Every structure is written in C-alpha cells, then in structure tokens.
Amino acid sequence: MNEPLVAKDFTSSQEVRWCPGCGDYAILKAVTKALADVGAKPESTVFVSGIGCASRFPYYVETYGFHTIHGRAPAVATGLKLANPDLDVWVVTGDGDGLSIGGNHLLHTLRRNVGLKILLFNNEIYGLTKGQYSPTSRTGTVSPSSPAGSIDTPVSPGQFALGAGAKFFARAIDTDKTGLGDVLRQAHAFDGTSFTEIFQNCIVYNEDVFAAFTDRRNAADTQLHLRHGEPMLFGENNSKGVRFNPEAFALEVVDAAERRGDVLVHDEANAVLARLLIDLQLPVALGVIYKQPAEAFERAFYANHPTGMRRTKSVADFIKGPNSWKVE
Amino acid sequence: MRKNAAYQAAQRRIPLACANTLNCASCDPLRGTTWRQYLFFVNKNRNLKSIVVRLAGDSGDGIQLMGSQFAVSTALSGRDFATFPDYPAEIRAPAGTTFGVSAYQINLGGEPITTAGDAPDVLVAFNPAALKVSLPMLQPGALLVLNNDSFTPRNLAKAGYDADPREGNTLDQFQVVTADISHLNLEAVRSFGLSKSEGGRCKNFWTLGLLLWMFDRQLEPVEAWIRRRLAASPTMRDANIAALHAGHAFGETAELSASLPQLSVDRARMAPGEYRGITGAEALALGMAAAGELADRPVLFCSYPITPSSPLLHRLTRLQELGVGTFQAEDEIAAICAAIGASYGGMIGVTSSSGPGIALKTEAMGLAVSAELPLLIVNWQRGGPSTGLPTKTEQSDLYQAVYGRNADTPLPVLAAASSGECFDMAVEGVRIAVRHMTPVILLVDGYLSNASEPWRMPDVGSLPRIESRPVPEGSDELDAEMLAYQRDPDSLGRPWITPGMPGLVHRTGGLEKDYVTGHISYDPDNHQRMTEFRQAKIDSVAGFIPDQGIELGDSSGEIVVVGWGSTYGPIYQAARRTGASFVHLRHIHPLPRNLGELLTGFDKVLVPEMNTGQLATLLRDKLAIQPISYSKVSGQPFRISELAGRIEAERKGDAV
Numbered sequence: 001m002n003e004p005l006v007a008k009d010f011t012s013s014q015e016v017r018w019c020p021g022c023g024d025y026a027i028l029k030a031v032t033k034a035l036a037d038v039g040a041k042p043e044s045t046v047f048v049s050g051i052g053c054a055s056r057f058p059y060y061v062e063t064y065g066f067h068t069i070h071g072r073a074p075a076v077a078t079g080l081k082l083a084n085p086d087l088d089v090w091v092v093t094g095d096g097d098g099l100s101i102g103g104n105h106l107l108h109t110l111r112r113n114v115g116l117k118i119l120l121f122n123n124e125i126y127g128l129t130k131g132q133y134s135p136t137s138r139t140g141t142v143s144p145s146s147p148a149g150s151i152d153t154p155v156s157p158g159q160f161a162l163g164a165g166a167k168f169f170a171r172a173i174d175t176d177k178t179g180l181g182d183v184l185r186q187a188h189a190f191d192g193t194s195f196t197e198i199f200q201n202c203i204v205y206n207e208d209v210f211a212a213f214t215d216r217r218n219a220a221d222t223q224l225h226l227r228h229g230e231p232m233l234f235g236e237n238n239s240k241g242v243r244f245n246p247e248a249f250a251l252e253v254v255d256a257a258e259r260r261g262d263v264l265v266h267d268e269a270n271a272v273l274a275r276l277l278i279d280l281q282l283p284v285a286l287g288v289i290y291k292q293p294a295e296a297f298e299r300a301f302y303a304n305h306p307t308g309m310r311r312t313k314s315v316a317d318f319i320k321g322p323n324s325w326k327v328e
Numbered sequence: 329m330r331k332n333a334a335y336q337a338a339q340r341r342i343p344l345a346c347a348n349t350l351n352c353a354s355c356d357p358l359r360g361t362t363w364r365q366y367l368f369f370v371n372k373n374r375n376l377k378s379i380v381v382r383l384a385g386d387s388g389d390g391i392q393l394m395g396s397q398f399a400v401s402t403a404l405s406g407r408d409f410a411t412f413p414d415y416p417a418e419i420r421a422p423a424g425t426t427f428g429v430s431a432y433q434i435n436l437g438g439e440p441i442t443t444a445g446d447a448p449d450v451l452v453a454f455n456p457a458a459l460k461v462s463l464p465m466l467q468p469g470a471l472l473v474l475n476n477d478s479f480t481p482r483n484l485a486k487a488g489y490d491a492d493p494r495e496g497n498t499l500d501q502f503q504v505v506t507a508d509i510s511h512l513n514l515e516a517v518r519s520f521g522l523s524k525s526e527g528g529r530c531k532n533f534w535t536l537g538l539l540l541w542m543f544d545r546q547l548e549p550v551e552a553w554i555r556r557r558l559a560a561s562p563t564m565r566d567a568n569i570a571a572l573h574a575g576h577a578f579g580e581t582a583e584l585s586a587s588l589p590q591l592s593v594d595r596a597r598m599a600p601g602e603y604r605g606i607t608g609a610e611a612l613a614l615g616m617a618a619a620g621e622l623a624d625r626p627v628l629f630c631s632y633p634i635t636p637s638s639p640l641l642h643r644l645t646r647l648q649e650l651g652v653g654t655f656q657a658e659d660e661i662a663a664i665c666a667a668i669g670a671s672y673g674g675m676i677g678v679t680s681s682s683g684p685g686i687a688l689k690t691e692a693m694g695l696a697v698s699a700e701l702p703l704l705i706v707n708w709q710r711g712g713p714s715t716g717l718p719t720k721t722e723q724s725d726l727y728q729a730v731y732g733r734n735a736d737t738p739l740p741v742l743a744a745a746s747s748g749e750c751f752d753m754a755v756e757g758v759r760i761a762v763r764h765m766t767p768v769i770l771l772v773d774g775y776l777s778n779a780s781e782p783w784r785m786p787d788v789g790s791l792p793r794i795e796s797r798p799v800p801e802g803s804d805e806l807d808a809e810m811l812a813y814q815r816d817p818d819s820l821g822r823p824w825i826t827p828g829m830p831g832l833v834h835r836t837g838g839l840e841k842d843y844v845t846g847h848i849s850y851d852p853d854n855h856q857r858m859t860e861f862r863q864a865k866i867d868s869v870a871g872f873i874p875d876q877g878i879e880l881g882d883s884s885g886e887i888v889v890v891g892w893g894s895t896y897g898p899i900y901q902a903a904r905r906t907g908a909s910f911v912h913l914r915h916i917h918p919l920p921r922n923l924g925e926l927l928t929g930f931d932k933v934l935v936p937e938m939n940t941g942q943l944a945t946l947l948r949d950k951l952a953i954q955p956i957s958y959s960k961v962s963g964q965p966f967r968i969s970e971l972a973g974r975i976e977a978e979r980k981g982d983a984v
Contacts, residue, residue, distance in 0.1 A: 012835070014835075014847060014848070042833050043827070043828060043829060043830040043831070043832070043833055044827070044828055045827075046827045048669075058835055058837070059835050059848065062833065063833060064827035064833055064834070064835070065834075065835035065836070065837070066672060066699070066835075066836055066837055067835065067836070067837025067838060067839060068665070068668075068695055068837060068838060069665075069691055069692060069694075069695050069838055072661060072662070072665040072692065075657065075658075075661065075662035075663075075665035075666050075669070076665045076666065076668055076669040076672070077669060078655075078662075078666050078669060079628065079630060079655070079665065079666030079667060079668060079669025079670040079671075079672070079673065079677060080669035080670065080672055080673040080827070081669075081673075082628060082653065082655060082666070082669075082670060082673075082675075083626075083628060083669065083670040083671075083672075083673025083674055083675040083677075084673040084674065084826070084827065084828055086828065087673070087827050087828060104658055104659060104662070105658065105661075105662055105665075107658070108657075108658035108662070301653070301655075305648055305653055306648050306649060307648060307649050307651070309626045309651055309653050310626075310651055311620065311621060311626070311649070311650055311651030312649050312651075313649040313650060314621060314650070314788065314789075315614060315617050315618045315621055315650060315788045316787075316788055316789065317649075318614065318617070318647060318649075318650065319604075319614060319785050319786075319788070320602075320604055320785065321604050321605075321606070321610070322553070322556070323400050323403065323404055323549060323604060323605065324602055324603060324604040324785070325403065325404055325406065325602070325603050325604075326601075326602050326603070327406070327598045327599065327600050327601060327602075327603060328600055
C-alpha cells in the first residue's frame with residue numbers, strides 16, 4: 001500500500017469530455033504526473049474550478065474536487081484554505097473565468113497571497129459558449145460576437161498578476177511536458193499564491209493562436225526558458241541572448257557569442273525584470289518569471305488569530321457583557 | 329436655566345388636564361405645582377406605566393452613544409425597555425439640517441416593553457432641526473429639554489424656522505425646559521485645556537448626566553464605561569466624566585429641582601434570571617458562536633461591509649476565543665463563496681448582508697443547494713429597491729428569501745422577532761443547515777441590528793448539541809463517491825465529508841449530479857428525481873420544528889393578527905390592547921405543519937408587514953387561506969396605535 005503513487009493513480013474514473021486534440025488533455029497528463037512526482041496525497045489534495053472548458057478539470061483528477069460557479073473558484077478556495085490550511089488546494093480557471101467574470105477575485109487572491117496554486121488555461125477565446133472573443137483575445141479577433149474584429153485591448157495575465165501584487169508568476173505551454181512539469185512542481189512548492197499561465201490550444205475555436213512560438217520547429221528561436229541564476233540564452237546552441245537596453249529601457253536580443261557579458265542573468269526576485277520579460281514578444285519568456293516569497297494569507301490569518309481558530313473559552317464566558325443584573 | 333415665553337405659556341395652558349378630556353381649558357392642575365408633581369399627576373391620571381424618551385441632535389453630537397448608555401443605565405435600574413436608533417445614511421450630514429438629525433428613542437417602564445414607543449413623552453433636542461423633526465411625533469404635554477445655545481438665527485434658518493419656536497405658540501402644548509447646554513458644558517470642562525470643539529464634544533455626556541438625574545439613576549456604570557472606552561486619552565476621559573457630573577449636578581441644584589422633573593417609572597416584573605441589555609447584532613454574534621460550540625466546529629464568518637449588517641462583523645471580531653474567525657471579502661459574492669468553501673472544509677460557514685448584497689449572493693446559494701453544503705446566510709433587511717433606505721428598516725426581502733433564485737432552488741427561511749431572539753435563531757439556523765445539509769436564510773432587519781432590549785441569558789450548556797450526520801459505515805458495495813451521497817432517510821441530509829478525510833475522495837459541484845454516485849448527470853429521470861429530492865428535503869424541515877403556538881389570545885375566534893420579524897413588539901401591544909389573538913412566525917419556509925389548521929379557526933387573518941404584503945402572499949400560496957394584508961413601507965416601525973386602530977376597524981367591518 002505504501003508504494004508511491006503514479007500519474008494514473010490521480011486519474012479519475014470519469015469520462016473526459018474535452019474535444020479531441022484539445023490542449024487540456026496534455027495539461028491533465030502533466031498535472032497528474034506532477035502530483036505523483038511531488039508525492040501528493042489524493043485525500044489532502046483538492047481541485048477547485050469555476051465554469052468553462054478548463055473548469056471541468058476537477059472531475060478528471062482522483063482527488064477531492066469542487067466544480068463551483070463562474071469566476072468564483074478563488075473565493076471558494078480561499079474559504080477552504082482558511083478552514084483547512086493543510087490541504088493542497090489547486091484552482092483551475094480559464095481566461096474568461098479568471099480574468100473576466102472572476103477578475104475581481106483573482107486580483108484579491110493574488111494580493112492576499114492565499115496559499116492556492118492557480119492554473120490559468122489561456123486560449124484567448126470562450127470555448128464552452130462557442131467561440132466568442134475573451135479578455136485575452138488580441139484586438140481584431142474575429143468571432144461570433146465580433147464579426148468585424150474585436151475592438152478591446154487584451155489584458156496581459158502576467159502584468160495583471162504583478163500589478164495585483166502576485167508573488168509567483170510562471171508560464172508554460174500545454175504540450176511542453178518538461179517545461180510545464182517543471183513549472184507545476186515549482187508552483188506546488190510555493191507557499192502563497194502561485195499563478196501559472198498555461199498557453200492552451202483550443203483546437204476548435206482558436207487553433208494555433210500561439211503557433212508563432214509553440215511550433216516545435218521554431219521553438220529554439222522563439223522560446224526563452226528561464227532559470228533562476230542562469231543567463232538568458234536561447235536559439236540554436238544558445239547562440240542568442242537577452243540584454244537590457246538602458247536607452248530604450250527595454251529588453252533586446254543580442255548575439256550571445258559577441259556580447260556574452262551583456263546577457264542578463266535571470267533573477268526571479270526582480271519584479272522590474274519580470275515586467276519586462278512578460279512583455280517580451282519573440283522570444284516568449286517561459287518558466288518561473290517572478291517569485292518573491294512572502295507570508296501566505298492563511299498563515300497570517302492563523303498567526304493573527306489569538307487562539308488559531310481553536311475554542312479556548314465558552315460562550316458562557318462572553319455572554320454577560322459589561323453590564324448584567326439579576327432578577328430574583 | 330431660563331423660563332422662556334413658551335414655558336410660561338405652557339404653565340398657563342396645560343393640555344393634559346383631567347382624565348376625561350384632553351385640552352380641558354378649565355382644568356389647570358399644574359399651576360403652583362412642581363414639574364415632578366406634574367409628571368406624577370400625568371402618570372396617575374393616564375395610568376402611564378412607561379415613558380418614552382427621545383434624544384435628537386446632529387449626526388456628530390454623539391446621540392447614539394448617549395442613547396445606548398442611557399439604555400444600559402435603564403437596564404441596570406431594573407426597568408424593561410426597547411430602543412430605536414434612528415439615524416441618517418450619511419456619516420456626518422451637514423450640521424444643523426433636518427436631514428442630518430440623528431435620534432435615539434427608548435421606551436422604558438414596568439410593564440412588558442416590546443416597542444420603542446409611539447409618541448415620546450420626553451424630548452431632548454440639541455438644535456432647532458432636531459426639534460423640528462421630532463415635534464410631530466410627540467405626545468401632547470411632552471416635556472422638551474432644549475439647548476438654548478443652538479437656537480441661533482443661522483441654525484433656525486437651516487432648520488427652516490422663520491421665527492424662534494421657543495417664542496411663538498408652536499410649543500404651547502408642551503412643557504419646555506431650556507438650558508444653555510453648550511455653554512454650561514464648556515464651563516464644566518474648561519479646566520482640561522481642551523479646544524472649543526473638543527470640549528463641545530462632551531456635551532452629550534453633560535446632557536446624559538442631567539437625564540440620569542431626572543430618572544434618579546446611578547452615575548457609576550456610565551462613568552466606568554467612559555473610563556474603559558477612553559482609557560487611551562486621559563484628558564478626554566476626565567473631561568467627559570466632569571461633564572457627566574456637571575449635568576447631574578445641574579439637575580440636583582436646589583433652585584432647579586422645583587422646575588425640572590425627576591421622573592419615577594415603575595420597575596418591571598420580569599421572570600427571574602440573569603439579564604443584560606442586548607442588540608440584535610450582539611445576540612446574533614453570540615448565537616453564532618454558541619452554534620459553533622454546540623456543533624464543536626469553528627465558525628468562519630465571511631462578509632463584505634454593508635449597512636446595516638456591519639455591526640455583526642464588528643461584534644464577531646471580539647469573539648475569537650470562541651473559535652470564531654472573520655474574513656472580510658472583496659465583495660458580496662466572494663463573501664458567500666468563501667463561506668461555502670469554509671463549510672466544504674468542515675467549518676460552519678456564515679455570511680451576512682442586506683438586500684442588495686443578498687441579491688448578489690443568489691447564484692452562490694444555488695451552488696450550496698446543489699452541493700448539499702450547510703451555510704447560514706443572514707439578511708439584515710432595509711428599505712429598497714436598489715440602494716433604497718440603507719439605515720431604515722423594512723421587511724421586504726421575504727419574496728427574495730423564499731422565491732428569489734433561478735430554477736427550483738428551495739431552502740429554509742427563518743426570522744427573528746426581537747433583538748434577543750437573534751441568538752436563538754442563529755442557533756436554529758445552523759442546526760437546520762447541518763441536519764439537512766442545506767443553506768439557510770435568516771431574516772432580520774435594520775431595526776433589530778441596533779435596537780437593544782433586556783435579555784435573559786440562556787444556559788448554553790443546556791441547549792441540545794448540533795450533531796452532524798456521520799459518515800456511514802463503509803459497506804463493501806459502495807465506493808467513496810456513493811458514500812458521499814448516502815442521505816439520511818428523515819432529514820435527507822448527506823454526510824458532511826470534508827477534504828482531508830482518507831478513503832472518501834469524491835467530486836461535487838453545481839452541475840446536476842447523479843442521485844447515487846454524484847457524477848455529472850444529464851439524465852432526464854435523474855433530474856426529475858433530484859429536483860423532487862431537493863424540495864422534499866426542505867419540506868422535511870417542518871417535521872423537526874415545533875408546532876406554531878399563539879403569543880396572545882384564544883386559539884380561535886373573530887380575528888388573529890399574524891406577524892413575522894421585528895414587528896413582534898407593536899403587534900403584541902396592539903393585540904393586547906384590543907384583545908385580538910396574535911400568532912408570530914419564526915419559521916417562514918417551510919411553515920409549521922399546524923399553521924393552516926390554526927389560522928382557519930379565525931374569521932379574519934390580519935397580516936401587518938413592513939412591505940406590500942409578502943407574507944400574506946406566502947400564506948395564500950401555501951395554506952389556501954385569504955389573509956388581509958396591512959402594509960406599511962415608510963422606513964419606520966409600526967405604531968401600536970395604528971395597528972390597534974386597524975384591528976378595531978377590521979372587527980367593525982369598516983376597514984379601508
């Protein structure tokens with residue numbers, strides 16, 4: 001019985017109902033593997049979700065699961081984490097669920113640093129309601145609700161998170177087993193809100209929207225895999241690097257061989273650097289972009305509660321108030 | 329002390345002359361008597377066992393503080409009482425205006441007091457606006473204590489007075505006592521070196537001192553309270569205590585005692601026991617903590633600030649050692665969702681709001697119904713629609729509570745009748761929620777939040793424990809998912825399985841579940857079964873609650889008055905006065921099983937409500953009776969006199 005659990009031990013008996021070819025399958029696989037890798041216990045792991053394709057996730061994981069209402073998963077998960085801080089609580093959300101209807105809860109969860117592992121499946125489209133543009137859709141997205149192209153400016157999940165005071169922000173690609181697996185393990189280990197944006201391909205309504213940098217054939221030139229303390233190198237044989245251009249106050253790509261000394265070393269605790277990396281177009285920055293440990297909300301909650309939520313007195317000790325009297 | 333023209337006029341034309349006739353010009357019993365004798369006369373002749381005092385001034389005058397301390401003093405003196413804080417929505421409305429008037433009304437006396445009183449017998453008015461607003465409410469012959477210093481041309485103009493009301497005949501039918509309160513107060517605190525505005529802030533305690541003298545009360549409890557409250561600022565503490573004593577001494581000065589009344593009110597004959605004064609918010613907070621103690625689970629209270637619900641949040645932050653935690657959420661939806669999360673995690677999740685906030689929580693209530701999780705939702709009703717009258721009371725969220733959700737989403741609804749009863753209903757709400765694994769709505773209202781009354785403290789240890797349904801013994805045929813939905817045959821509540829329990833891993837949520845396994849199910853027959861099950865579960869609550877009793881009168885007859893919520897007080901008094909029967913509902917949904925039979929024993933069922941007839945509709949819907957609705961939506965509680973008048977009119981058959 002004490003044999004370590006493997007990925008398939010975290011797969012529930014329920015039939016998966018995503019479209020064939022959906023990026024969610026790859027994410028599910030990576031998550032169940034990560035759970036096995038980190039030695040998670042099914043009974044003390046909970047997946048909480050809102051509404052949308054991504055939010056079906058809890059049904060497919062063999063842990064406790066709560067499929068709540070649209071946008072509110074972070075709020076439900078906050079109450080759960082306060083009730084039982086020992087649980088590993090994951091929140092699965094999408095770009096519509098997390099950044100549109102539930103944007104307020106995401107904002108406040110991030111600033112409080114509640115100990116939740118939030119996975120935002122970003123496919124830049126509303127899938128479950130059949131393809132309307134979402135808050136992350138690029139301006140001009142043609143969809144059933146924007147036949148002439150959307151006019152909204154999209155929100156950047158990373159900039160939103162850092163603006164809200166997030167202490168952990170990471171990015172990964174749905175089908176990148178290594179990169180996603182590594183990010184998931186770090187997200188799990190973080191004490192506080194870990195917020196991970198996963199570029200997820202919606203095969204039906206927004207196919208290949210991220211192909212410019214997810215296509216394996218160009219991956220070396222379009223993806224910058226960040227590691228704390230290591231230089232920001234990418235391209236064939238790490239031939240390219242990223243440097244800070246002080247005149248433009250921006251990042252730029254340089255020839256790594258020529259300007260080795262100029263190449264930046266990743267410092268995940270540097271919030272200014274994180275903001276620049278989030279906006280980097282090609283290559284796209286992946287991995288843990290920002291990590292700044294801080295006290296998790298539930299820890300502060302219990303530390304500030306005089307009895308740690310335990311009952312040390314009876315109502316009988318409080319009922320009288322300052323003024324009471326007896327009637328014989 | 330100045331005896332002004334109005335005072336002189338009152339001396340000449342006494343309105344309450346004899347027992348037979350008001351304004352009997354031939355009688356003038358007050359001539360040559362002292363005020364104290366006058367009030368004895370009034371009490372004797374009108375058989376007044378109680379007296380209504382109204383304190384009124386600017387929002388910044390400290391009226392509510394003064395009133396609540398006077399209420400505590402009343403309680404300690406052994407009188408029954410009821411209070412009605414009546415204040416504007418603005419924190420500090422412009423000074424001196426009529427819409428900025430903050431008032432505190434208290435009814436005290438020897439007989440059972442269940443309302444703050446229809447018409448004040450004593451008014452303390454700090455400025456002309458307070459006088460103007462309160463004047464129409466006063467009992468003829470009422471005693472007015474006015475602050476002379478505030479009757480400046482500017483303040484008179486702000487209150488809309490063309491002429492000084494102290495000088496014309498406006499106040500002829502009242503007994504007017506004026507004092508230079510601001511001036512006398514500043515004199516009293518002069519030695520403390522305060523600024524004029526700091527010193528001026530002590531005038532509520534100066535006036536309270538005078539009031540305590542008039543009612544022959546001890547200063548010590550108030551003084552002790554000031555010492556505690558202002559411990560951090562010794563100068564203000566000492567100045568307020570000095571002001572309190574100065575006001576008291578002002579009353580006691582020999583030359584004044586002839587013209588200022590000292591009031592003697594009967595002591596109440598109350599059931600033996602230990603009492604305290606309590607507001608609805610205090611009682612509800614203690615009730616929630618008691619529910620946690622009885623269920624042996626922590627209580628997590630999640631809310632977003634809203635008037636008039638916030639006092640409950642503030643109270644609960646002081647009960648942490650009872651295993652109570654508070655979470656101030658980012659909005660109303662997050663508040664209920666966090667409470668649901670807490671319940672899912674095994675704590676007693678509670679949220680609270682007022683009508684507009686409850687509307688926002690509606691979708692999440694459906695989630696708790698679907699997921700079969702316990703939850704207490706408290707609604708401090710206020711005037712609406714929309715933002716409406718945030719500080720004024722109303723009972724207009726009954727439809728919202730019983731019928732106001734998408735789809736067939738039934739849940740139990742309770743209502744507390746008085747401030748003290750908020751304790752019992754909080755315990756009852758949690759008991760039902762845990763037994764049946766359902767969200768429960770508790771309706772209270774703005775009036776109860778701040779209104780205080782004497783409360784006989786219960787022995788919490790003797791209350792029945794709140795048992796949650798245990799996890800059924802694992803039979804081999806059932807997997808964990810099925811165990812999660814093995815419902816109790818009587819209460820239809822499922823076991824309260826929480827994450828962290830090994831071997832019981834399962835999924836839940838807002839999608840329709842299979843009745844047995846809890847898996848997602850779109851099966852037509854299953855949805856029919858689940859819908860019927862959810863209704864049957866709520867209906868089953870009626871099997872666990874007591875039969876409906878009668879508060880007053882016979883169990884059948886000509887007329888019964890049916891009430892719910894904070895209208896208990898005025899209906900009780902009106903029924904007592906008229907001899908009508910009185911039934912008061914605490915369980916609104918489902919209704920007690922015997923209610924239909926009980927009400928059909930009467931020719932007429934009169935339902936007074938501070939809405940347009942919502943309980944009347946519910947009774948028509950559920951009991952197939954034809955109640956008569958009596959509606960009032962002015963933001964003010966019912967007056968006993970208007971209720972009694974309506975009951976009499978119904979009796980005579982000439983009701984409008």
